[in-house]
Amino acid sequence: MPARKGPAVAAGPDHEERTMASIHSMTGKTVLITGGTGGIGKAAAIGLAALGARVAITGRDLRRAEAAVVDVRRATSNPEVRAFAADLSSQVEVRRLAAEVLEAYPRLDVLVNNVGGFWATRHVTADGLERTFALNHLAAFLMTDLLLDRLKASAPARVVIVSSGAQSMGTIDFANLQGQGKYSGQKAYNQSKLASVMFTYELARRLRGTGVTANVLHPGVVSTGFGAEDPSRIFRFLVPFARPFMKTAQEGAATSVYLASSPDVDGVTGKYFANGKVATSSQASHDAAAGDRLWQVSASLVGAPRRTAG
Numbered sequence: 001m002p003a004r005k006g007p008a009v010a011a012g013p014d015h016e017e018r019t020m021a022s023i024h025s026m027t028g029k030t031v032l033i034t035g036g037t038g039g040i041g042k043a044a045a046i047g048l049a050a051l052g053a054r055v056a057i058t059g060r061d062l063r064r065a066e067a068a069v070v071d072v073r074r075a076t077s078n079p080e081v082r083a084f085a086a087d088l089s090s091q092v093e094v095r096r097l098a099a100e101v102l103e104a105y106p107r108l109d110v111l112v113n114n115v116g117g118f119w120a121t122r123h124v125t126a127d128g129l130e131r132t133f134a135l136n137h138l139a140a141f142l143m144t145d146l147l148l149d150r151l152k153a154s155a156p157a158r159v160v161i162v163s164s165g166a167q168s169m170g171t172i173d174f175a176n177l178q179g180q181g182k183y184s185g186q187k188a189y190n191q192s193k194l195a196s197v198m199f200t201y202e203l204a205r206r207l208r209g210t211g212v213t214a215n216v217l218h219p220g221v222v223s224t225g226f227g228a229e230d231p232s233r234i235f236r237f238l239v240p241f242a243r244p245f246m247k248t249a250q251e252g253a254a255t256s257v258y259l260a261s262s263p264d265v266d267g268v269t270g271k272y273f274a275n276g277k278v279a280t281s282s283q284a285s286h287d288a289a290a291g292d293r294l295w296q297v298s299a300s301l302v303g304a305p306r307r308t309a310g
Contacts (some may be wrong), residue, residue, distance in 0.1 A: 024051075024261070024262075024263055025051060025052050026048055026051040026052045026053035026260075026261050027051075027052035027053070028052075028054075029052075029053045029054065029109040029110065029261075030053070030054045030055075030056070030105050030107055030108050030109050030110070030154075031048050031053045031054070031055050031056070031109060031110040031111075031112065031260060032055075032056045032057075032058070032101055032105075032108060032110070032111050032112065032147070033045050033048075033055065033056070033057050033058070033112040033114055034057075034058045034088060034112065034113055034114050034115040034139070034140075034143065035058065035059070035088075035114045035115030035116065036055075036057025036058060036059065036065070036068060036114065037057065037058075037059035037061075037064050037065050037067075037068040038068065038249075039249050039252070040114065040162070040219050040249050040252040040253040040256065041057065041112075041114040041115070041253075042057070042068050042071070042072070042249065043248075043249040043250045043252065043253035044112060044114065044253040044256040044257055044260070045057050045068070045072050045081065046071075046072050046075050046076060046250075046253075047250075047253055047254075047256075047257035048110075048257055048260055048261060049072050049073075049075075049076040049078040049080070049081050050075070050076040050078065051257075051261055052078065053078075053080075053109075053110075053260075053261075054080040054081075054105075055072065055078070055080065055081045055082070056081075056082045056083075056084060056101060056104070056105070057069065057072070057081070057082075057083055057084070058083075058084045058085070058086055058088065058097060058115070059083065059084075059085060060085065060086070060087045060088075061085065062083065062085035065083035065084065065085055066083045068083065069081045069082065069083045082104070084097055084100055084101065088115050088135060088139040088143070089125045089126075089131050089134045089135040089139065090125060090126045090127065091126075091127050091138075091142060091302055091303070092126070094139055094142045094143055094146070095142070095146065097143075098142075098143060098146035098147055099146075101147065102146075102147070102150055105150075107150070107153070107154040108147060108150045108151055108154050108157065109151075109154050109157050109158070110157065110158045110159075110160065110260045110261075111143070111144060111147055111151060111157075111158070111159050111160070112160045112162070112256055112260055113139070113140035113143060113144065113159070113160070113161045113162065113196075114162045114256065115135060115136075115139060115140075116135060116136045116162065116164075116192075117131070117132065117135050117136065118132065118185060118189050119131060119132060119185055119188075120185040121183070121185065122179055122183040122185075122188075129178060129301065130177070130178040130179045130180075130188060132179075132185070132188040132189055132191075132192050133177055133178065133179070133188065133191065133192050133195070135192075136189070136192035136193065136195070136196065137192045137195040137196055137199065137298070138298060138301060138302055140161055140196065140199065141199055141298045141299075141302060141304075142302040142304060144159055144203065145299075145302070145304045148212070151212050152210050152211065152212055155210060155211025155212055156211045156212070156213075156266065156267075157211065157212045157213075158212070158213050158214075158215070158259065158260060158265075159200075159203065159212065159213070159214040159215075160214075160215060160216075160217065160256055160259045160260050161196050161199070161200045161214070161215070161216040161217070162196075162216075162217055162219060162256060163193045163194075163196040163197050163200075163216045163217060163218060163272075164189075164193040164196075164218055164219070165218045165220075165274070166186075166189055166190045166193045167190070167193040167194040167196065167197045167218070167281060167282055167285060168281070168282045169190045169282075170190035170191045170192075170193055170194030170195075170282070170284070171190075171191060171194065171284060172191060172194060172195060172198070172284070172290060172294060173191065174293065174294075174297065177191075177297070194282065194284060194285060195294060195298075196216060197216050197272060197281050197282070197285040198284075198285050198287075198290065198291045198294050199291075199294065199295070199298070200214050200215065200216035200270065200272075201216075201270050201285065201286070201288075201291055202288075202291040202292060202294070202295050204269040204270030205270065205288075205291075207269070208269075213265070213267065213268060213269035214269055214270065215259050215265065215268065215269060215270070215271050215272075215273060216271075216272050216273070216281075217255045217256060217259060217272070217273040217274065218255075218272070218273070218274040218279065219247075219252040219253070219255060219256065220247045220251065220252050220274070220275070254275075254276060255273050255274065255275065255276050258273075258276045259273060272285070
């Protein structure tokens with residue numbers, strides 16, 4: 001398939017020129033994007049498919065995922081786009097999806113753990129876990145574990161994890177990861193996004209020497225339908241006023257596309273990015289002992305082996 005010129009994936013005037021100049025063709029590369037039916041996930045799918053990548057996207061509803069595939073194909077003239085359906089808050093569904101991906105693709109060059117959500121009130125998954133932590137962190141943890149051997153076999157390969165600037169306000173409450181008792185949707189979200197950063201750093205440490213890199217990013221404040229399923233009162237009030245100042249989904253996807261495709265980050269691992277540049281994550285995210293503990297707790301919660309990833 002010939003290389004295609006992708007849409008601008010700008011995250012700022014100075015970033016656009018540097019990013020587009022450094023992105024090469026993704027022809028022959030296979031990318032899986034979780035949560036790719038809308039928002040920044042779908043925009044990332046368009047950006048990477050436009051660069052020639054073979055792209056798989058996931059969504060809870062197969063019909064919606066297939067409609068998104070039609071949109072991506074139409075926007076990029078790339079027929080190599082495929083939909084998978086799974087509710088990634090369910091570990092059974094994560095395992096089924098991973099098995100389907102492994103069967104469909106003999107190689108996997110990039111895994112973009114993009115799926116996430118916000119709920120103002122506490123919800124419990126089929127596994128009896130608090131949904132925000134289950135979807136925003138544990139789904140990525142388990143999906144990465146299940147696909148890791150394929151990523152290693154395809155090396156050089158990349159794991160890209162979408163976090164949020166909310167990580168800077170997060171704390172990991174090991175005594176109450178599931179938000180029992182008094183629940184705060186914002187606190188749960190902040191914790192899950194800090195967990196995403198800590199997981200990335202620990203994953204990068206464990207993957208040294210394998211040819212697989214792991215990086216995490218803040219997409220910016222993006223104008224999408226994020227959080228609309230169960231919004232907080234302040235969310236409902238503020239978003240209409242803030243929306244004109246938010247990034248578009250395409251701008252929010254820019255750093256995901258950059259980390260998935262750019263030769264600028266060949267071999268770069270264990271970094272936090274914002275606006276296409278290395279940024280500084282919270283002090284808490286660099287606590288290596290807490291990162292190892294989070295890994296062990298997460299492995300227990302998903303029934304994964306407590307192995308080193310390398």
